[in-house]
Amino acid sequence: MTNVVMRQLKAVTVEPVLFLFMFGFFLQGPILQLLIIQKVCRLTYDGSVCSNKTAFAKIEDEVESDSSRWILFFNLASMVPGAIMATILGPLSDKVGRKIIMTLPSIGAAVGAINFILNSFYIDWPVETLLLSGVAMGITGNLGTFFVSVVSYITDITDPSSRMKRLGLLEAMVYIGGTLGLVIGGTMTERFGFVTVFFMYLTIHLTILFYIAIQLKESLPKHERDLKQNGSAGLVGKPPNKAVQCCSYIVESFKRAMSVIFLKRKGSRRKHLILNMMISITGVIAQSGDMDLTILYTKHSPLSWAPSTVGVYLALRTFMKGLALILIFPIIARVTNHSTPDKDMIWAELGIFSTIAGYTTMALAKSTGLMMSVSVIGCLFGLTRAVQGSIATRLVESTEFGAMFACSSLIEATMLMTGSIFFNNLYRATIDFWPGFSFLVMALLSLISFVFAVYLQYDMKKDWSEEYQEKGDGVVKLLNNEETDEEDEVEIISLSEIRQDRVLMTHKHVETDV
Template sequence: MSTWKEKLRRTVTVEPVIFLYMTSTFIVTPAYQQMIITKVCQQLLKNDTICNNPEHHKDEEEVQVKASYILLLFNATLSLVSIPPAILLGSWSDHAGRRTVMAFPSVLSLLSGGLLLAIDLLDNRNVYWTLMAAALVGLTGGHVSIFLSCFSYLADLSMGSNSSRTLRMAVAESMIFMGGMIGFLLGGFLEQKYGLKASFGAYMGCHVLALHYIILWLRDPMSVKSTLTVPSEDDTVKEEAQADQSGVFILKYAKLSFKAVFKRRPGQDRLKLHFLIICTFLNNLVAVGDQSILLLYLKYEPREFTTALFGVFNSARMLLLGFGLLGLFPVLMRCMKEMTLAKLSAVFRSASYVLLALSNNTKMVFLVALVGAPAGISQAVIRSLSSAIVEPHEQGAMFSFSASVEASCILIASSIFNGLYPLTLSTFPGMPFIIMAAFMLIVLILLQWISEMPTTQPRLVL
C-alpha cells in the first residue's frame, strides 16, 4: 500500500494545485469585474434599480469607460506588488522546497476574498477598496508564484527525459484551462443564482482545499541538485556567512534568478532562452489583456452578452483549450515535432483573435472558442524547452525570472488594452484583439527563429 501510494504521489502531483488556484481565479475575475461595473454605475447614475441589473446599463458608455480605467488600476496594483516576490521566490524554492512557495498565494488569497466579500456586503464602500484586495493577492506573487513553484516541481521530477517533461507540463498547463472551464461555469451560475457573495465564498473555498492538498498530500521531490552539482561544504558555509554578514540575504535570491537567465551557456542556448522568455511574455500579455476587457467587450452592443452567457462562453473556450492539451497534443506529438505544434498553436490563436474582433453575434463569438482550441500548446512547449536549457539546480531561479516577467504583463497588458479599449469604443471596439493577434504573429516568428538554431548535446544525468 505504501509503494502504491508513493507511485500515485509521483503521478498526481501539482496538477490539483494549479486546477484549484485557476478555478478560484476564474470564479473571482468576472465577479470583481461585475462588482466594479455595478459600483461605478451606482456612483455615476445614482440608481440602484438600474445598476443592480447589469443588463440595464450595459450600453452606458460612460460606465464602460470609467470601469475600464478602474480595472486598469486594479491590474496595475496586482502587477506592481507581484513582481518583487516573483523574482525572489523561485530561487528560494530551490533551497527551501517548492511546497512552501505553493502555499503562500492561497493564504493571502483567503484574506483578499474576505475583503471583496466585505466590499460587496457594504453598499457604502468605495470601489477603490478593491485595489487593496489586489495588493493582498500580489504580496506573494499570485498565480505566477503558483506557476513557478509547480513547473519547477515537475522539472525536478522529470529531469533527464525531455519528452516526459513536455507531456507532464502540457497536462499541468491544461489544468489552467480546465480550472477556467469549471471556474467560469460555476462563477456564472453562482452569480446569476445567488449573487456575488456566493462567488467570493466559492473563491475562498478553493483556496482552503488547495492548502489542505499541499499540506497533506504533496512531498517535496528529492533535490536533483545534490546528485549533479554538489558544492563543497566550505563553499556553502562561506556563501551563507557572506549573505548574513552583508545583510542582503533577500537580494541573494534575486541575483540567482538573473544569473540563471543571463549566464553564458553552450552554443546559442542563452539566446534561445531569452527568446523563449520573450515568447512567454507575449503569451501572457495577450492572456491578461484578453481577460481584462473581454467582459466589457462582450456586454457591449451588438453582442450584448449576459453574465450567464459570458460564463458559458468562457467555459466552452476553456474546455476546448484543455482538450487541445490533454487530447489533441499527445496524439499529434506522435507524428509532428513539438516545435511545429507550438508554431501551429500560435497561428490558430492569432486567427481566433481576428475572428473575435470581427464578431457581431453570438455564433461568431462561440466560433472563436473552436478556432482557438490548440492555442494552449505553445506555452506548454515553451516551458518545457526553457526547463531543458537550464541546469537542474537552476529550475526555480529560471521559472522565478519567467514568473516576474509574467507578473509585469498584468500592468503592461492593462495599460495597453484597458487604455486602448475606451479610445476605440465608438469606432472599432475589437481593435485591442487585432493587436493581440499581431503579438501572436511575433511569437510565431520567434519560435521559427528558435527552431532554426542548432541544438546542443543534452546534459548527462547521473
C-alpha cells in the first residue's frame, strides 16, 4: 500500500501548479466583478444606496448594466494580448521548454494582484485603473498560455493509452482548485474585505513560481529542444545573433500555430480536427456568457443573492464538476483503454447534454433551490474538454502538441471575447423582461456543439474502421512475407501490441472469474 502511494506521489508533476493557478483564478475572478460593481456604484451614488441596491430596482439595473460594460472591458484588456501571446508562446515552448513559458502568466498575475490591492484600498480610484491589471496579465500570456504549457507538459510525459486519464485529472484540478477559490473568496470578502483576498491571490502566484523553479523538472530534454531549434534554423537560415534568432522563433511559432489545424493529414484527420475545434468554439462562446453573467444574474431580483451565497453556489457547482471527473474518469480509463476516438466521443456527448440541461435550468430558475440544482444537473461539463484534448493529441504528431494547443487557445480566447461582447449586450437588452434569456441562448449554442459531436463520432467511426482494416491487411502481408513500407511495419507492430494487450487482459479476467 505504501509503495503504491509513493508511486502515485512520484507521478505528480504539474497538477499542484494547475490546482494553485485555478485556485487563484477562481478566487479573484468573482471578487473582481464584485469590486467593479462596488466601484461603479460608489462613483455614481452614495454608500447608503450601494448597500441596498435591491430596494431600488431602477438603480440596480443601471449599476449592473454599467458594471457589465466594465467587466467586458477588463476581459478585452486581458484576453486580446493573452490570445496573441498564447499563440506565440505555445509553439515556442516546443523549442525553449515548458517551464520557462509556464512561469510567465504567474509573473503577470502577481503584478496585476498588486494593482488589485491598491484599487481595493483606494476604492474611489477610477474603474479604468483596474484595466492595468488586465493588460499585465494579458501580455504575459494569461490563462491560455499557462494551460497550453501545462497540457503540453503532460502530453510530453504520457503515452496515448494513459493520456486521457491524466488530462481528466488536470481538468479535475481546475474544478477542485476553483471550488476552494470560490468558497474562500466569498467568505473572506464578507469578513475581511477586498484587500485580504487579493493579497492571498498575490501569495498564490509567488508560491507557483517557487514550485516551478524548485520542484518541477523540464519535460523536454535539452537535446530534443536543440534538435528542433537546429531544424528551424535550417529552414529560415542561421540568424546572425540571438535577437534575430528570437524574432525568427516568434514568427515561426505564430505561423505554426496558425497552420497546425489546416495541415493536410492522413485520411480525414484534418476534418476531424476542424470538427473538434467547432465543438470547442460553440461551447466556449456559451461558457463566456456563463462566466460573465452568472454573478450579475444571481445578484439580480428575484434571486438577489448575497456575496456569500454567490460564493457557495459557484463553489458547489465547481466542486461537483471536479467530483464527477474524479469518480467517472477511472471508469472511463478502464472502459476506453486502447479504444478508438469515436468511442471516446460518447463521453464528450454526455458532457454536452449535461451542459444543455444546466443552462436551461438556469434560464428558468426563479428560486434558490432550483438554481442550486444546476450544480448537479450540469456537473458533467468537464468530460467534454478532457475527451476533446485527448482526441486532438491522437490526430496530430507529437512535435505539434505545443502548436496545436496554442492554436486552440487562440481560437478559444477569440471566442471568449466574442461571446463576452455578445452576451453582455444581450443581457443588458433583455434584463427588463427576462434576465435568464441569455442562458437559454447558451443552451442553444451547446445544442449546436452536440450536433457537431454526433457527426464527428459518426465520421471518425468510419475513418478509423477503414484504417484498422488497412492495418489488418498489412498484418496478412507481413505473415505472407510480402513487401511492406517501413512506416507500415511500425503501425503493424503497434496494432499487434494492442491486440496482444487485449488478449492478456482477457486471460486475466478469465483467471479472476475462475
